[in-house]
Amino acid sequence: MPSQKALIRRPSPRLAEGLVTHIERAKVDVGLAVEQWEAYAEALRANGWETVEVDPADDCPDSVFVEDTVVVFRNVALIARPGAESRRGETAGVEEAVARLGCSVNWIWEPGTLDGGDILKVGDTVYVGRGGRTNAAGVQQLREAFEPLGARVVAVPVSKVLHLKSAVTALPDGTVIGHEPLVDTPSLFPRFLPVPEESGAHVVLLGGGRLLMAASAPKTAELLADLGHEPVLVDISELEKLEGCVTCLSVRLRELYI
């Protein structure tokens, strides 16, 4: 049976000190952020996902954005080497969690840097954003790790947002969606659908046509509902103040057979 597990990580009490790169810093209400994170986790569970909490990393302000620390393809978990030094302490706990779940573990090594938020999987195609956090050595190491497993790795420039998946994600049918002003090269994707809001570009595939999306993208939710999808909205406003998206708050383990 394929597993339906999702890794999540409780926000650090130091969350408000998290990094901000492409937007102005705004005051984060940590109590509200924790409530929003709990509602996000509940939405995953209500839609058939078993949530698995990685041990908290209270000294790492950005640790709630667990997606950035690992990329899973088939049964292999590639432990990232975050482009921001302040996030490197996040990976040890995640390595332990994926090993406990039965993944084979591999690593990005110095001088490579790679953030999980720069990876978008569409079937066996693995898009990787070469931007502020993922460097050329990281892209090369990703190829070496996943191409032997059947992945086709496609590198994509990212210059306008933090991560590739801040700019684009994909619908269940493989159509890539993005807010065009923030996508460097939409023509790189075989099917591209522009969406009207920045956070509308972020969808988590829950299964059965359901899409977990941020409440800050109501027009996109309407557009996608009109195309026969089923948006499930969650308010993550406090996490958005730190450039977080619905995608970066979990790692779905879809292909792990256990």
Ligand SMILES: NC(=O)NCCC[C@H](N)C(=O)O
């Ligand atoms: N995958 C993601 O979009 N991650 C968001 C990370 C936000 C965090 N404040 C950072 O700058 O690393």
